[in-house]
Amino acid sequence: MPTALPVTGAALRRRPAWLSSWRVLRTEVLAGLVVALALVPEAISFSIVAGVDPRIGLISSFVMGVTTSIVGGRPAMISAATGAVALVVAPLSHSHGVGYLIAAILLAGVLQIALGLLGVARLMRFVPRSVTTGFVNALAISIFLAQLPNLRDAGVAGYAVLVVGLALLVLVPRVVRSIPAPLITVAVLTVVTVVAHVDVRTVGDDGALPNTLPSLGLPDVPLTLETLRTILPFSVGVALVGLMESLMTAQLVDELTDTRSSKTRECVGQGTAQIVTGLFGGMGGCAVIGQTMINVKVSGARTRLSTFLAGAFLLLLVVGAGDVVAQIPMAALVAVMFLVCYGAFDWHSVRPATLKAMPRSETAVMVVTVVIVLLTHNLAYGVLGGTLLACVLFARRVAHLVEVRTTTPGTYTVHGQVFFASSGDLVTQFDYAGDPARVTIDFTDAHVWDASSIAALDAVTRKYAEHGKEAAVVGMNAWTAALHDRLAGRVTAAD
Numbered sequence: 001m002p003t004a005l006p007v008t009g010a011a012l013r014r015r016p017a018w019l020s021s022w023r024v025l026r027t028e029v030l031a032g033l034v035v036a037l038a039l040v041p042e043a044i045s046f047s048i049v050a051g052v053d054p055r056i057g058l059i060s061s062f063v064m065g066v067t068t069s070i071v072g073g074r075p076a077m078i079s080a081a082t083g084a085v086a087l088v089v090a091p092l093s094h095s096h097g098v099g100y101l102i103a104a105i106l107l108a109g110v111l112q113i114a115l116g117l118l119g120v121a122r123l124m125r126f127v128p129r130s131v132t133t134g135f136v137n138a139l140a141i142s143i144f145l146a147q148l149p150n151l152r153d154a155g156v157a158g159y160a161v162l163v164v165g166l167a168l169l170v171l172v173p174r175v176v177r178s179i180p181a182p183l184i185t186v187a188v189l190t191v192v193t194v195v196a197h198v199d200v201r202t203v204g205d206d207g208a209l210p211n212t213l214p215s216l217g218l219p220d221v222p223l224t225l226e227t228l229r230t231i232l233p234f235s236v237g238v239a240l241v242g243l244m245e246s247l248m249t250a251q252l253v254d255e256l257t258d259t260r261s262s263k264t265r266e267c268v269g270q271g272t273a274q275i276v277t278g279l280f281g282g283m284g285g286c287a288v289i290g291q292t293m294i295n296v297k298v299s300g301a302r303t304r305l306s307t308f309l310a311g312a313f314l315l316l317l318v319v320g321a322g323d324v325v326a327q328i329p330m331a332a333l334v335a336v337m338f339l340v341c342y343g344a345f346d347w348h349s350v351r352p353a354t355l356k357a358m359p360r361s362e363t364a365v366m367v368v369t370v371v372i373v374l375l376t377h378n379l380a381y382g383v384l385g386g387t388l389l390a391c392v393l394f395a396r397r398v399a400h401l402v403e404v405r406t407t408t409p410g411t412y413t414v415h416g417q418v419f420f421a422s423s424g425d426l427v428t429q430f431d432y433a434g435d436p437a438r439v440t441i442d443f444t445d446a447h448v449w450d451a452s453s454i455a456a457l458d459a460v461t462r463k464y465a466e467h468g469k470e471a472a473v474v475g476m477n478a479w480t481a482a483l484h485d486r487l488a489g490r491v492t493a494a495d
Contacts, residue, residue: 024302024303025305026178027299027300027301027306028301028302028303028305028306028309029305029306029309030179030180030183030299031180031294031295031299031300031301031306031309031310032295032301032305032306032307032308032309032310032312032313033183033309033313034180034182034183034186034294034295034298034299034336035078035291035294035295035299035306035310035313036309036310036311036312036313036314036317037182037183037186037317037325037328037333038182038290038291038294038333038336038337039061039065039078039080039288039291039310039314040058040203040209040314040317040318040325040328040333041150041203041206041330041333042080042081042083042288042290042291043057043058043060043061043080043081043314044057044058044203044206045057045083045146045206046081046082046083046085046086046283047081047086047283049083049086049087049090050085050086050089050090050093050101050283051090051093051094052093052098052101052283054206054209055209055210056098056281056282056283057081057086057282057283058081058209058210058314058318059210059214059277059280059281059282060080060081060277060282060283060284060285061080061081061285061311061314062214062311062312062314062315063214063273063276063277063280063282063311064079064080064081064273064274064277064282064284064285064286064311065078065079065080065307065308065310065311065312065314066308066311066312067079067269067272067273067276067277068269068270068273068307069304069305069307069308069310069311070304070308071265071268071269071272071273072265072266072269072270072273072304072307073250073261073262073263073264073265073266073267073268073269074249074250074253074254074261074262074266074287075261075302075303075304075307076253076257076292076295076296076301076302076303076304076306076307077246077249077250077253077261077266077287077292077295077296077307078287078288078291078292078294078295078307078310079246079270079273079285079286079287079288079307080285080288080291080311081282081283081284081285082242082245082285082286082287082288083146083377084241084242084245084286084378084379084380085238085241085242085283085284085285085286086283087377087378088234088237088238088241089101089104089105089234089238089283089284091234092104092230092231092234093283096230098219098281099219099220099221100219100221100227100230100231101234101283102219102278102281102282102283103219103221103227103231103278104231104234104235104238105235105238105274105275105277105278105282105283105284106219106274106275106278106279107228107231107232107235108234108235108236108238108239108242108271108274108284109239109270109271109272109273109274109275109276109277109278109284110271110275111235111236111239111271112239112242112243112267112268112270112271112274113267113268113271113272114271115239115243115267115271116243116264116265116266116267116268116270116271117264117267117268119264120243120267121247121263121264121266121267122263124247124248124251124263126387126391127248127251127383127387128362128365128386128387128390129362130362130363130365130366130369130386130390131365131366131369131383131386131387131390132248132251132252133346133349133366133369134365134366134367134368134369134370134373134382134386135248135252135369135373135379135382135383135386136252136344136345136346137345137346137349137350137366137370138369138370138373138374138379138382139289139290139344139373139379140340140341140342140344140345141341141345141370141373141374142373142374142377142379143289143290143337143340143341143344144337144338144341145374146337147334147337147338147341150201150330150331150333150334151330151331151334153201154200154201154330154331155199155200157198157199157200158200158201158329158330158331159331161189161193161198161200161329161331161332161335162331162332162334162335162338164189165185165189165331165332165334165335165336166335166338166339168181168184168185168188168189168335169181169182169185169335169336169339172184172185180298180299180300181298182294182298182299182336182339185332185335185336186328186332186333186336189329189331189332190327190328190329190332193327193329194327198329200329200330200331201329201330201331202326202327202328202329202330203325203326203327203328203330203333204325204326204327205330206330209318209319209322209325209326210318210319210322211319211322212319213315213319214280214281214282215280215281216279216280217279217280217281218279219278238274238284239271240380241286241378241380242270242274242284242285242286243267243270243286244379244380244383244384245286245287245289245379245380246266246267246270246286246287247263247266247267248379248383249287249288249289249292250263250266250287251263252289252292253292253296256296256297257296257302270286270287273285289344290337290340290341290344291310293340293343293344294336294340295307295310297340297343297344298339298340298343349366361390361393361394361397364389364393365386365389365390365393366386368385368386368389369382369383369385369386370382372385372386395420395421396421402414402415402416402417402418402422402423402425402426402446403415403416404426404429404430409434409435409436410435410436410438410439410440411439411440411442412429412430412439412440412441412442413442413444413445414426414441414442414443414445414446415445415446416445416446416447417446417447417449418446418447418448418449418453418456419448419449419450419452419453420449420450420452420453422453423450423452423453423455423456424456426453426456426457426460427456427459427460427463430460430463430464432463432464432466432467432469433467435464435469436469437468437469437470438469438470438472439464439469439470439471439472440471440472440474441460441471441472441473441474442474442475443473443474443475443476443477443480444474444475444477445475446480447477447479447480448476448479448480448483448484450483451483451487454483454484454487454488457473457484457488458488458489461473
């Protein structure tokens with residue numbers, strides 16, 4: 001009989017984590033189920049925002065989740081239909097119909113893959129910590145506010161379900177840790193409201209659930225330049241907004257799990273998922289921070305299995321058990337999302353002691369990021385606005401770091417980083433009239449970064465020449481010297 005080959009350490013390391021531990025497998029499976037339940041009402045709501053049938057949003061969430069679990073770069077991150085993408089495509093859907101919306105999603109996927117291959121993910125290194133904090137806080141507030149319409153006309157029974165749900169979410173983990181508290185909470189409240197015939201708003205009240213599997217197909221639109229001109233602006237918007245939110249969410253999960261992920265693979269994975277979603281007639285999407293927090297922070301999931309199962313369970317729930325899912329009280333799911341909001345918000349960032357110790361510029365960037373998100377209802381705008389403000393404040397701060405010292409008459413040493421924001425101060429720090437006929441300007445301890453600085457240096461030597469004096473610039477490092485040789489006398493200097 002043939003002998004069994006020994007299992008090497010390398011082979012064991014290649015096995016998925018969920019195969020090596022029953023506890024990990026249980027965590028991933030239950031996390032996927034909880035996330036699937038939380039995806040149902042939001043997918044329906046985002047479909048309404050986009051102006052499409054709720055079935056389209058549910059199909060999108062299923063396809064996005066399953067596809068990114070395979071090709072995405074961040075394990076345990078949940079992707080589905082999102083409000084940000086729905087807001088971008090809503091005008092196109094209302095004006096031209098679902099066919100054009102699907103065509104825009106397909107093109108957005110191609111653009112995201114191209115951007116990923118071009119290395120757009122590397123731009124994330126320029127997003128400051130204060131912007132990330134603002135992003136997280138704004139997200140928590142946005143998720144909280146997005147739940148309030150689900151409590152409209154809830155009545156006494158609806159608010160009672162909410163309060164009991166919050167109590168269960170807090171108390172259950174103290175007694176049962178093997179099953180996620182949100183799953184127990186939703187199951188208990190659903191059974192109680194159904195058995196007791198409690199009149200509360202349910203998931204089924206928001207729209208019909210699909211009862212068939214999705215099918216492949218291409219959008220019914222003419223393949224013309226006019227179609228391309230119509231969908232291109234929306235495709236660019238979806239591509240940029242989707243990548244921004246997905247990369248920010250991936251970075252947040254990296255920090256929560258103390259692991260690294262491939263942001264380039266995530267870009268390509270998001271684009272691939274958009275294309276697959278479009279082929280199945282979906283409305284597209286991106287990473288969803290709320291359900292990702294449920295998966296990672298609340299349920300403790302860490303692998304791709306939870307992401308895959310979230311999509312798979314979503315399809316099984318809405319197609320195979322739609323009648324049961326339709327009976328889930330909305331207030332129970334709102335309670336779960338409220339817990340997510342509380343856990344996602346960075347309370348440390350708003351403590352008086354933290355605000356007192358933090359530089360005002362950092363606090364301003366965080367606040368501006370939050371305000372822009374709340375005003376525009378778009379996380380991408382908040383991140384862009386906060387990053388832009390951080391760059392402006394940084395440039396303003398370092399603009400005064402260039403120092404010109406003089407040891408003897410006619411001898412100057414320049415210290416610091418000279419670029420467009422600091423070069424203006426350089427011109428004003430020389431005594432053109434009082435210096436001797438020969439002046440030496442030493443750049444040994446300085447570095448020149450751009451053409452604006454070369455123009456300022458030209459202005460200095462020209463002003464000395466106008467006074468009949470000669471200024472010699474010495475001590476340049478290799479970069480500065482090469483830039484000076486290439487641009488000196490070729491840029492216009494401002495007096």
